[in-house]
Amino acid sequence: MSAVRQSGTGVFSMNGREWSLLVACLLAVVIFSVASPHYANPGNAVTVLRNSVELLLIGLGMTLLLAMGGIDVSIGIVMGLAAIAIGRILGADGSPFVALVAGPLVGALLGCVTAAVVVLGRVPAIVGTLGLLGVYRTAVFALLGGQWLSGLPSSLTDLLATTVLGIPVPALVIALAYLIVWLALRRTPYGLHLLAIGNSEEKARLSGIPLIKVRFMTFVISGVLTGIAATFYVATYRNVEMSIGSTSALDAIAAVILGGTSILGGRCSLLGTVLGVLLLRILQNGLLLIGVPSLWQPVVTGVLIIGVLGFEAASNRLPLTRFQRARA
Amino acid sequence: MTAPFLVARNIAKRFGALTALADVDLEIRPGEVLALLGDNGAGKSTFIKVLAGAHPPSDGELLIEGKAVAFASPKDAAASGIATIFQELALSENLSIAENVFLGRELKRSIFGIPFLKRAEMRQRVDSLLQELDAHISDPEAPVGSLSGGQRQAVAICRALNLNARLVIMDEPTAALAVAETRKVLALTRRLAGRGCAVVLISHNISEVFEVADRIVVFRRGRKVAERLAAETNHEEVVSLITGAHPDVRALEKTN
Numbered sequence: 001m002s003a004v005r006q007s008g009t010g011v012f013s014m015n016g017r018e019w020s021l022l023v024a025c026l027l028a029v030v031i032f033s034v035a036s037p038h039y040a041n042p043g044n045a046v047t048v049l050r051n052s053v054e055l056l057l058i059g060l061g062m063t064l065l066l067a068m069g070g071i072d073v074s075i076g077i078v079m080g081l082a083a084i085a086i087g088r089i090l091g092a093d094g095s096p097f098v099a100l101v102a103g104p105l106v107g108a109l110l111g112c113v114t115a116a117v118v119v120l121g122r123v124p125a126i127v128g129t130l131g132l133l134g135v136y137r138t139a140v141f142a143l144l145g146g147q148w149l150s151g152l153p154s155s156l157t158d159l160l161a162t163t164v165l166g167i168p169v170p171a172l173v174i175a176l177a178y179l180i181v182w183l184a185l186r187r188t189p190y191g192l193h194l195l196a197i198g199n200s201e202e203k204a205r206l207s208g209i210p211l212i213k214v215r216f217m218t219f220v221i222s223g224v225l226t227g228i229a230a231t232f233y234v235a236t237y238r239n240v241e242m243s244i245g246s247t248s249a250l251d252a253i254a255a256v257i258l259g260g261t262s263i264l265g266g267r268c269s270l271l272g273t274v275l276g277v278l279l280l281r282i283l284q285n286g287l288l289l290i291g292v293p294s295l296w297q298p299v300v301t302g303v304l305i306i307g308v309l310g311f312e313a314a315s316n317r318l319p320l321t322r323f324q325r326a327r328a
Numbered sequence: 329m330t331a332p333f334l335v336a337r338n339i340a341k342r343f344g345a346l347t348a349l350a351d352v353d354l355e356i357r358p359g360e361v362l363a364l365l366g367d368n369g370a371g372k373s374t375f376i377k378v379l380a381g382a383h384p385p386s387d388g389e390l391l392i393e394g395k396a397v398a399f400a401s402p403k404d405a406a407a408s409g410i411a412t413i414f415q416e417l418a419l420s421e422n423l424s425i426a427e428n429v430f431l432g433r434e435l436k437r438s439i440f441g442i443p444f445l446k447r448a449e450m451r452q453r454v455d456s457l458l459q460e461l462d463a464h465i466s467d468p469e470a471p472v473g474s475l476s477g478g479q480r481q482a483v484a485i486c487r488a489l490n491l492n493a494r495l496v497i498m499d500e501p502t503a504a505l506a507v508a509e510t511r512k513v514l515a516l517t518r519r520l521a522g523r524g525c526a527v528v529l530i531s532h533n534i535s536e537v538f539e540v541a542d543r544i545v546v547f548r549r550g551r552k553v554a555e556r557l558a559a560e561t562n563h564e565e566v567v568s569l570i571t572g573a574h575p576d577v578r579a580l581e582k583t584n
């Protein structure tokens with residue numbers, strides 16, 4: 001077999017990037033354990049995992065978007081709008097099962113709106129979603145009327161804060177979402193088409209790929225995953241604040257890029273995204289515990305993005321072909 | 329002589345006031361490599377774009393196996409068995425050889441209504457195609473980005489064959505290749521014709537054309553000025569046809 005094997009032939013096969021992320025996670029845990037007496041305990045580990053739930057779901061969708069050469073910077077506020085819908089249903093003492101459906105439904109609808117702008121309207125994804133970000137942010141303010149949704153009933157929480165066969169429901173949902181997205185990406189024509197579009201839209205068109213359908217679908221999938229994230233958000237915090245999701249897009253893009261997905265499209269790693277999310281959350285939690293104010297969290301995320309892309313740009317100048325590196 | 333696969337009659341293509349192509353009559357036969365020669369702007373590219381369905385002709389008609397056809401898009405042409413391998417190959421470097429060969433026409437099985445790829449079957453089919461073409465590519469799972477220019481041409485040819493192409497149009501397939509690679513692609517071209525495919529080859533390299541073509545057609549200023557069997561002409565005559573120094577071409581151009 002050649003040295004330039006395609007990465008990700010099995011669900012859990014790991015490449016060099018993914019191993020180094022795993023090592024980075026472990027290293028961070030060790031360092032924080034030494035630096036802070038409050039760090040190394042099971043309660044904190046649960047906190048980190050708990051804090052990762054929404055970002056893992058959003059990150060899976062963002063991985064597909066970036067792999068396709070797309071992006072969605074409005075994704076955090078999409079989660080906010082879905083959370084408001086869920087909160088309103090719970091606040092009116094609606095059925096938690098209706099609330100359960102509301103998240104993915106609102107997510108899918110907003111995904112359609114984004115797709116209509118970016119795919120049908122042919123507005124570049126970065127600009128189109130930036131425009132939507134402005135619109136949605138005002139929508140969140142208008143819908144909340146300057147007040148938090150707080151003290152929501154615990155009906156949804158009771159439904160989701162349980163375990164099945166000893167496994168917490170959020171973990172099950174994430175595992176299922178991961179498996180479905182992985183299968184779609186690596187085992188269906190949709191995944192091939194998505195990666196071909198990410199590599200070159202023009203070549204994908206010449207190959208007879210249904211460009212519009214694939215791109216539209218991907219924005220909707222990302223919306224649905226974000227809607228599920230909103231469901232867990234509301235179930236956990238039982239309130240929706242004005243600033244909901246304001247750092248989610250930045251965090252998600254950072255985690256996905258950390259994980260080895262190309263910002264230019266055509267190459268992605270779902271496992272890398274999962275590890276990227278964990279590393280990000282471990283760093284944010286650890287820095288907080290050693291006394292760095294949470295105000296600094298976006299700085300850390302921003303520096304990580306710039307650092308990773310800067311490093312990749314620098315290593316692009318090394319005398320290796322692009323694909324040897326991409327597949328290494 | 330076999331019946332032609334495709335007949336072009338009086339094909340003309342005008343872009344506004346500009347006449348890119350006028351009165352082109354041509355027959356393309358299965359199992360034959362037909363080379364199109366001509367200077368830049370002679371109309372070769374416009375002509376193959378008409379054949380490939382990328383440009384509708386302004387005048388004239390195309391017949392495939394005797395039946396008139398009108399292509400609205402490259403997809404129509406592909407459905408009629410015409411595959412074009414463009415100079416800038418439409419391959420996705422990040423996908424494997426097998427994935428590229430089947431891209432857009434994957435083999436799939438439906439499980440709970442979801443189409444899943446038949447990966448093993450696609451790999452086997454590509455493996456046998458590559459062996460049949462003697463393409464010297466051992467692993468159909470390798471990403472196309474790791475292949476040489478000649479190997480990529482082989483993948484593009486596999487893709488055309490897999491689409492059951494009856495006519496393969498190759499636009500300067502050797503333009504960017506090293507000598508050894510060029511040899512391989514020319515051999516591939518011959519094997520393609522050997523399988524009963526009609527092949528139309530555009531090239532600027534006349535000695536290359538003599539090596540591989542059965543018939544040579546020369547375009548000049550949007551017209552077909554000559555058609556020769558490769559065995560019945562030579563390098564000098566072809567050059568004079570291209571440059572317009574040949575008496576036949578002079579006579580033709582005087583009457584127009």
